[in-house]
Amino acid sequence: MSRELYPIVVKPEWIETIQSGYPALRKEMFESLQHVKDAGGLLHLMTEHKEYLATGYFGKQEKGVGWTLSMDEQDTIDVAFFKQLFEQALDKRNDFFEEESEAFRIFNGAGDGIGGLSIDCYDHHYLITFENEGIYTFRPMILEAFESLVHYKSIYEKRDFLIDLQPVKGDDFLVGERGDFPEMLQELEARYAYDLDAGMRTGFDIAQRELRKVLMDSVKEKNVLNLFSDTGTLTVAALQGEASQTTSVDFSTRSRNKTIDNLALNSFTPEKQTILIQDAFDYIEQADKKTRFDVVLFHPPVQVNTRTRQFRTEQDLSLWIQKVIHLTNRGGLLAITTDSPALDASQLKKAVEQAFNKLRQKFEVVWEQPEQKDFPIPPSMPQLAPKSILVRRK
Template sequence: MRKLCLKKNEDRRLRAGHLWIFANEVDVKQSPLTDFAPGESATLCDWRGAPLGSVCVNPASLICARLHSRKPDTEMDEALLTQRLELALALRQRLYPAPWYRLCHGEGDFLPGLVIDRYGDHLTVQVTTAGMEQRREALTAALHTLVRPTSILWANDLAARGLENLAREQQSEGTLPERLEVPEGDCRFYTPCATGQKTGWFYDQRPNRAELARYAREADVLDIFSYVGGFGVSAAAAGAKSVTFIDASAQALSFAEENVKANAPTCEAQTLCGDAFDLLRQLRDDGRRFQVISLDPPAFIKRRKDAALGLAAYKQANDLAVQLLAPGGILATSSCSHHLEVQALRGCLTQAATKRKLHARILFAGGQGPDHPIHAAMPETAYLKCFIAQVGA
């Protein structure tokens, strides 16, 4: 196995537990990146030649290598993949009584570039690194050994693959279900399999949905950027009087309607399809007010250079949501943007309230569920932020 050598002092972050190596940290005189094939394994060394572990290299990426073992000369083979997935599976089996969860969460499960969501006998998999892409066959074998899925969707049509020079594509094994059934709490949700957002369902918001539902009894609820209705349907099942869903996808809203009927048939439901900001302004101008609002937008900040524009969008969304709250209403505001710090989201909430001469008191501060573990040395893996606050005079 060849060596990938770092420049002097560029080993500090790795020794502190981080798993990523950036191209400008590599001593290209000792180990030219262009000598490595995409996905090739190498032993990572500091500037003195002392081994730091084993990596998969991609010379085409800004993150040019990702550590998969603290031992040198260690290939990411089927045995290692099976071992890591076995640990991931054991954790989920401790957490959940049934096999509906995120089975693997990339660096959080020490498997960089791999995301797996499990829906009973079906798996949806996303691969975002050349190292993992080169080991698809070994990965498939490991999954069949451990969980024996009847179908696998390789949902590799995401933009992140472009950062690794990988093609965007979607492939499948076995007969895919047209839609997925997801039990959560006392609810059962239906969501599209191959045509849904990301991996089909957002397991990461599970604890935050349950928390917000505590405030829903007899409430008029607004679910903004609802997708198939995770927050709104949970609120309906908890006794909400009515739920209004806003999303840009007509398909997602049709699932939201079905999910309300399946879980809370007496709850009044309305769907509004279109641009969320335009629809929120229309609701405001129509005098609509809600006792409970969920604001769960897509990532407005996908790249660091988009931070200013993205922050402005979060501020605007929170401002509109606060205007639609009934006095003393409850707002759950979330962000899944890696590049938005938790204090920045808190600031959006605070600013929206004070701008209207209101007070916001935070009742709950949450994040991603435990099936999305956070790597202790990698703050990048803690991406989801959620505040539930009461807003009033």
């Protein structure tokens, strides 16, 4: 396709930010974007004196309007450009390939050089996620570059954006041999089902790998509550860690069925565990004073905006942590996880502190999400990292 190159003047107060490598582009950084019409259009970022700063692409995503791609004016954004970035990312993941890890991230957006794009490996089935319409216009080049570098069973895609407020329809399967999903992967002693051909969610969150590990070591003979449990992967991890009993709460029948499948995969009897089809917010509010658990896992959605419920992580997380504290026994553990790009790890910890302080209670941090080699992030955007914290209620 013919790709428009738009000269864009950066406001003086934002020049140093872009020169420092900050990759996310926002409307307020520029004198004008009115002449930029096409998603995927290349942005030639420059000072008012026409001095080159960076090359980016136009693609609306959350509060942004695009991402930088290169700080080198000589770079051509073509198949070779993407191939070079993919090669660098693959080299950084050599340990995962050598250890024959079955699920890990191959390419992590801006942390690997292309904001709005991620690639995950599920036992040599690869999933490319396009997070905005702009990066999706580079799809043929991205696929050609990536396909030339990896041995794959199949390659799938997810389109995590809307056009005219509607999902982009189409087959998620791209090349290779279509998987017989759901398929199974192994992580430590546990097995989990995943599906790359059933909508936006695969059923297995790679970013929670470290949390699953720490759970296995922390829940022996404990009663565990898993709120917003989705497919029950954390429930499985808890049972692998010899939890005495688990309760999983999520609003959808799909979640219940997938949780049952994951339990059965690991030879656990689903009937011996409690699996509730209920809005987890409602469960928290309706729980009586006798409802207490040794371990509570709290992973709320980033945002909810319905007729009966409003929730925004950056505004409401601390309030809901207060409510979840009441479900946690004294001396018990509380794990909080968020996918919100509005909070970094320090802000998540601050939300926990505010919640305990509001209740005039004390806690200690047992574990915080470490950096993960397959989830590199730009130093200037710590909020893009996976975020989890495990605390003990004193």
